[in-house]
Amino acid sequence: MHDIRVIRDDPAAFDAALARRGLAPMSPEILALDADRRARIAAAETAQADQNKASKEVGAAKARGDDAEFERLRALVGEKKSEIAAMQAEADALDAQLRDLLMTIPNLPLDSVPDGADEDDNVEIRRWGEPPALDFQPVEHFEIAGVRAGMDFATAAKLSGARFVLLSGAVARIHRALAQFMLDLHVTRHELIETWTPVLVLTEMMEGTGQLPKFGEESYQTREGWWLIPTAEVTLTNTVHGDLVDQATLPRRMVAHSQCFRSEAGSAGRDTAGMLRQHQFEKVEMVSITDAEAGLAEHDRMTRCAETVLETLGLPYRTIVLCTGDMGFGARITHDLEVWLPGQGKYREISSVSYCGDFQARRMNARYRPTEGGRPEFVHTLNGSGLAVGRTLIAVLENGQRADGSVDLPAALRPYLGGATRLSAEGRLV
Structure with missing residues (x-):
């Protein structure tokens, strides 16, 4: 399987190596999946930070007797929890899709391997x-x-x-x-x-x-x-x-x-x-x-x-x-x-x-x-x-x-x- 970091660093070289095997470029599809996956992970992390902040504020609102703010923050914590679960599930699905794609791509030939069709x-x-x-x-x-x-x-x-x-x-x-x-x-x-x-x-x-x-x-x-x-x-x-x-x-x-x-x-x-x-x-x-x-x-x-x-x-x-x-x-x-x-x-x-x-x-x-x-x-x-x-x-x-x-x-x-x-x-x- 291929290292996604190598593909990110030099997609043109990756596609050139695949071309030597007679294959079409694949880095655009791979990197698009990778970008979507990373975006979902980043969004989940942001939502997690918001949830953590709201959780702390829930306790403070309750301590000062601000019932309206307490209920608003508690609802926000619940919303963020659902958002995080959904985004993590999406990230996991994209991760599996990316892995499945990478598992079907052949190894890259060494530079010393002669080019040829058959x-x-x-x-x-x-x-x-x-x-x-x-x-x-x-x-x-x-x-x-x-x-x-x-x-x-x-x-x-x-x-x-x-x-x-x-x-x-x-x-x-x-x-x-x-x-x-x-x-x-x-x-x-x-x-x-x-x-x-x-x-x-x-x-x-x-x-x-x-x-x-x-x-x-x-x-x-x-x-x-x-x-x-x-x-x-x-x-x-x-x-x-x-x-x-x-x-x-x-x-x-x-x-x-x-x-x-x-x-x-x-x-x-x-x-x-x-x-x-x-x-x-x-x-x-x-x-x-x-x-x-x-x-x-x-x-x-x-x-x-x-x-x-x-x-x-x-x-x-x-x-x-x-x-x-x-x-x-x-x-x-x-x-x-x-x-x-x-x-x-x-x-x-x-x-x-x-x-x-x-x-x-x-x-x-x-x-x-x-x-x-x-x-x-x-x-x-x-x-x-x-x-x-x-x-x-x-x-x-x-x-x-x-x-x-x-x-x-x-x-x-x-x-x-x-x-x-x-x-x-x-x-x-x-």
Whole structure:
């Protein structure tokens, strides 16, 4: 959420930043609401002062026996009390209206973020590895002979409908191994704190990280009112919801493996084949909570954590910085990692690493107490996939595929697969 004081101080700069996201100016509407709210508050304060003065005079009039003045002043006190209540109610309503408006406005991009309208304007900043030189026509993951028996979309559709998958046998074990490998790498090498979180959260938690109120159609809500998390970003980031922490405890670097749920609203017809875009999937999610000074350096660190997963698995990828038109709602800057998928013949997103500044912290009212004293400040938050497990499975299968329908598996997974180095064309680990 945005600081109303910043908008008051420089509305033109605020609107210019929104324009970089392709949005119309909003400061006139925001400041008009703010002015009305402040006017009601000021009027209520004036009426309160008048009431206090009249209350004192009531006692004096009674003491000197001036009944007419006593009755007039008592009536005035009652009138002022009603006026104050009405003006406070109006101020509260305007305050809620202003907050609701601010909650729907995306974060402002950093100056370094490239301008652009969509993904075509994203900028590649580095590339690692070479796509495998295959002497046969590669296929997509679900078409590989050794994968077919362990990746069942028909049964999943019978159970749950479209955009679900049932994994079994060796494929399910590789999927599980990938999640375990990622967690171990982040905990041992990157020193992230492994965390296990609920997948059902309260509405306030979804609001805190920006999934609500604007994007409610993209998530699932239970009859009881809980929301199914679209990513563990929601739970990990909200661990400091409403808290005042000591600066000395920052940064807090966490990682969690969780089920994730997304309705995929607006994605009809996109990536319908295979398991690239599912309603239920798994991710290993990284979240960092930092002070104001460390945020950008932490963004680079977190990006390297995600890149290291791909490099250790030997998967070719490129790192891009998203342009203003393709960046997520809560981000000030985002690095996307795109892995090479031979079956599609192109790079596809496997991780987004975003720096949010204090945008989420304002929504959560999460602050830190500076070590050197002074007023509390809002924490800065970051989140990133480290990685999406299903998409990593796709990348492993497609990059390791062989002409006979078998798959060569990354050496990093061998300890998790009982020493197996290959998925056979018959679907067995060997």
